[in-house]
Amino acid sequence: MASFVRHGQPSSNAALIESSPSAASPAVAVPAEAPLQQQEQKQQQPYHPELDIHRVADAEQLLEELDACGVGLIASLNGEHKHDIVEKALVALGCMEHRGACSADDVSGDGAGLMTKVPWELLKAEVPGLSEENTGVGMLFIPDDDAVEAQCREIFNSVAAEEGFEVVGWRDVPINTEAVGPIASKTMPRFRQVFIKSKQGLAGDELERELFIVRKLVEKKKVLALGDGHFDYYVCSLSSRTIVYKGMLNSNAVGRFYEDLRDERFTTPFAIYHRRFSTNTTPKWPLAQPMRVLGHNGEINTLQGNLNWVASRQGGLRNAIWRGREHDFLPLCSAAASDSANLDNMAELLVRSGNDFQEALMILVPEAYRNHPDLNKHYPEVADFYEYYEGLQEGWDGPALLVFSDGKKVGARLDRNGLRPARFWQTDDGMVYVASEVGVLGDVLSAAGNVVAKGRLGPGQMVCADLEAGTFKTNTDIAREVATRAPYKEWLGASCRRLAELNASKFEEGCSLGAGEALRLQAATGYGQEDTTMVIESMAQTGAEPTYCMGDDVPLPVLASTPHLLYNYFKQRFAQVTNPPIDPLREGLVMSLEMRLGRRGNLLEPGPGAYNQIQLDSPVLLENELQAIQSDTALHTQTFQLRYQAGSAGALQAALTQLCADVEGAVRGGVECVVLSDRLGGGMSPDSPPIPALLAVGAVHHHLIRAGLRTETSIVADTAQCFTTHHVAMLVGYGAHAVCPYLAFESCRQWRASPRTEALIK
Numbered sequence: 001m002a003s004f005v006r007h008g009q010p011s012s013n014a015a016l017i018e019s020s021p022s023a024a025s026p027a028v029a030v031p032a033e034a035p036l037q038q039q040e041q042k043q044q045q046p047y048h049p050e051l052d053i054h055r056v057a058d059a060e061q062l063l064e065e066l067d068a069c070g071v072g073l074i075a076s077l078n079g080e081h082k083h084d085i086v087e088k089a090l091v092a093l094g095c096m097e098h099r100g101a102c103s104a105d106d107v108s109g110d111g112a113g114l115m116t117k118v119p120w121e122l123l124k125a126e127v128p129g130l131s132e133e134n135t136g137v138g139m140l141f142i143p144d145d146d147a148v149e150a151q152c153r154e155i156f157n158s159v160a161a162e163e164g165f166e167v168v169g170w171r172d173v174p175i176n177t178e179a180v181g182p183i184a185s186k187t188m189p190r191f192r193q194v195f196i197k198s199k200q201g202l203a204g205d206e207l208e209r210e211l212f213i214v215r216k217l218v219e220k221k222k223v224l225a226l227g228d229g230h231f232d233y234y235v236c237s238l239s240s241r242t243i244v245y246k247g248m249l250n251s252n253a254v255g256r257f258y259e260d261l262r263d264e265r266f267t268t269p270f271a272i273y274h275r276r277f278s279t280n281t282t283p284k285w286p287l288a289q290p291m292r293v294l295g296h297n298g299e300i301n302t303l304q305g306n307l308n309w310v311a312s313r314q315g316g317l318r319n320a321i322w323r324g325r326e327h328d329f330l331p332l333c334s335a336a337a338s339d340s341a342n343l344d345n346m347a348e349l350l351v352r353s354g355n356d357f358q359e360a361l362m363i364l365v366p367e368a369y370r371n372h373p374d375l376n377k378h379y380p381e382v383a384d385f386y387e388y389y390e391g392l393q394e395g396w397d398g399p400a401l402l403v404f405s406d407g408k409k410v411g412a413r414l415d416r417n418g419l420r421p422a423r424f425w426q427t428d429d430g431m432v433y434v435a436s437e438v439g440v441l442g443d444v445l446s447a448a449g450n451v452v453a454k455g456r457l458g459p460g461q462m463v464c465a466d467l468e469a470g471t472f473k474t475n476t477d478i479a480r481e482v483a484t485r486a487p488y489k490e491w492l493g494a495s496c497r498r499l500a501e502l503n504a505s506k507f508e509e510g511c512s513l514g515a516g517e518a519l520r521l522q523a524a525t526g527y528g529q530e531d532t533t534m535v536i537e538s539m540a541q542t543g544a545e546p547t548y549c550m551g552d553d554v555p556l557p558v559l560a561s562t563p564h565l566l567y568n569y570f571k572q573r574f575a576q577v578t579n580p581p582i583d584p585l586r587e588g589l590v591m592s593l594e595m596r597l598g599r600r601g602n603l604l605e606p607g608p609g610a611y612n613q614i615q616l617d618s619p620v621l622l623e624n625e626l627q628a629i630q631s632d633t634a635l636h637t638q639t640f641q642l643r644y645q646a647g648s649a650g651a652l653q654a655a656l657t658q659l660c661a662d663v664e665g666a667v668r669g670g671v672e673c674v675v676l677s678d679r680l681g682g683g684m685s686p687d688s689p690p691i692p693a694l695l696a697v698g699a700v701h702h703h704l705i706r707a708g709l710r711t712e713t714s715i716v717a718d719t720a721q722c723f724t725t726h727h728v729a730m731l732v733g734y735g736a737h738a739v740c741p742y743l744a745f746e747s748c749r750q751w752r753a754s755p756r757t758e759a760l761i762k
Contacts, residue, residue: 070099072435081267089271092440100275107181111276111288113246116268141189179257184248234286241407291344298400300339312710319604367460382483411464418459425454504628600711660703677718693719701735
């Protein structure tokens with residue numbers, strides 16, 4: 001159960017419940033009040049999944065693209081533009097070959113590349129008339145076909161013109177195809193650079209924002225124009241500050257393949273290098289790294305949940321800096337891209353929206369801030385920062401070592417688990433280095449006397465070099481600086497209450513049902529005798545989860561001749577997550593069971609009134625706690641009954657469809673907490689059985705994602721159909737923020753009040 005709760009929101013890492021009617025609902029949500037003609041027009045348009053901003057993430061597709069790699073950076077604090085930095089980066093990249101992988105030909109790499117400052121000296125010599133201040137440089141992959149290339153150029157030229165840019169020219173990037181392996185050459189694109197100048201004279205961050213919108217509009221337009229072939233048309237980078245050279249190459253081939261990198265006129269004050277190991281997937285040219293702002297070593301294990309929350313949240317993102325153009329850069333993420341690419345998209349959005357890179361990564365990849373002795377001693381104010389942002393953004397959970405740059409700053413961040421190695425060192429000539437390991441430059445002994453500072457990144461730590469100010473900061477200084485920019489403690493106090501403040505955490509002592517009535521309800525709900533005696537009563541006696549022997553010869557539910565609870569069909573998916581188990585008892589430094597109830601705020605506009613939430617210490621609620629939440633006026637809680645009329649074909653599906661519609665209407669009306677309850681109002685009846693709680697939670701959760709409303713409310717399951725930790729984990733994994741297993745609690749009270757237990761106590 002514990003491993004699926006991250007930073008106050010369920011991760012939704014479980015697979016979709018495809019039997020839910022929400023899985024078949026229209027992918028493009030049309031408001032109920034939209035004119036009929038408008039709805040008909042939307043339905044007649046061809047459906048492009050890549051452009052659907054409310055598309056639910058598919059677990060099978062996500063598992064196709066994961067990374068585990070080697071990364072590093074080199075930077076000059078003096079701001080010196082040197083070709084030597086490129087040469088050193090290529091040497092270091094060559095030493096990362098063992099961290100990547102190659103195809104069967106032993107030459108085609110999973111991916112390798114560099115990110116640097118735009119080499120203006122080289123480009124100005126190649127393309128006369130370029131202006132550094134208001135010109136963006138695009139590095140593009142284009143399909144290897146003359147007609148398609150012409151179409152791709154037209155797409156880019158037309159978008160640039162519409163956005164107020166002049167296309168100064170195109171450049172064929174000089175390459176050496178002998179460095180490419182046979183397998184990679186079969187899908188090798190053409191490599192082009194494009195130069196666009198702002199007609200309005202935009203510069204700096206404002207120019208970067210406009211270039212970001214241009215790239216996003218090109219990505220949307222190419223889907224409509226090229227269909228399935230649009231993946232081969234890819235913008236590696238479009239910026240006035242940074243440029244990316246990458247491909248399906250091995251480490252030693254990057255410098256040989258891109259002839260620009262061997263040109264003495266190619267100078268830069270920094271370089272990020274990356275060697276990709278593509279986990280269980282077929283490598284692709286666009287998925288090589290670095291991405292536009294990040295290089296990532298590791299995997300994002302909460303990816304499906306992260307993408308689903310993005311899909312639900314992105315329609316409501318607002319910031320005055322975008323002047324109402326937020327819709328132009330949607331959708332933000334795609335399940336067809338890698339985990340690294342999606343995290344890169346979110347980091348880029350935060351940076352373009354006015355956050356600096358340190359703050360953006362502290363929001364997206366937070367440090368484990370509870371029970372942290374060094375944090376409490378040296379920079380305790382950062383705890384309020386992290387706790388406040390839990391109400392706005394769920395964490396992207398690693399393992400992850402991230403190197404980053406926006407052209408002004410360059411640095412590295414390690415996720416809270418700290419399971420990826422990262423060393424850094426600074427020399428007396430103003431150079432800073434970060435790498436997955438030492439020795440990448442082959443000068444460990446010869447340069448030892450020049451090192452003035454060195455260390456390794458610990459869990460959740462960061463280092464950052466400011467190329468403009470010429471400073472190098474480590475984690476404590478960065479965290480303290482970011483955390484004191486706003487009164488986060490005051491904002492948190494105005495936005496979040498603890499459940500304890502409702503004074504409801506009291507366990508009911510007396511039985512609420514007679515022994516016979518409780519037994520009938522247990523039987524009707526699916527409890528077996530062993531479930532009661534070996535699971536529920538065992539937990540009541542010991543306060544711990546019961547454990548069993550390794551052998552289990554029970555048939556899989558899908559093959560069994562006897563009926564099973566819906567939860568049992570998903571046990572295998574949860575069984576593969578961690579070994580040994582990870583939970584808030586053994587791993588209390590890096591995880592907890594804390595959850596939040598209430599609407600999520602606007603990530604791009606934090607402030608004291610961004611949200612109103614209640615924080616729970618655990619997703620498991622007592623009956624009194626649930627009653628307090630239901631009566632809380634600030635949350636505007638509404639309860640929905642999980643019942644349907646049996647006896648006719650399609651009755652369950654019709655009930656689920658109606659439930660989803662009712663919940664959607666309530667959320668649109670301001671309900672911030674939805675309680676799905678299967679409690680009996682008029683007694684048990686075979687004509688009115690309960691909807692399986694797991695099915696209801698999954699259906700409502702994904703329906704709200706598709707409607708763009710999921711972050712506007714929270715879901716609580718009040719159910720008799722939950723009596724093991726696996727059941728709670730399933731409900732949380734499919735979208736519930738909290739669970740009240742009222743019949744399990746009643747079973748504990750029945751056990752305590754039984755004559756057998758009384759006799760044992762005496």
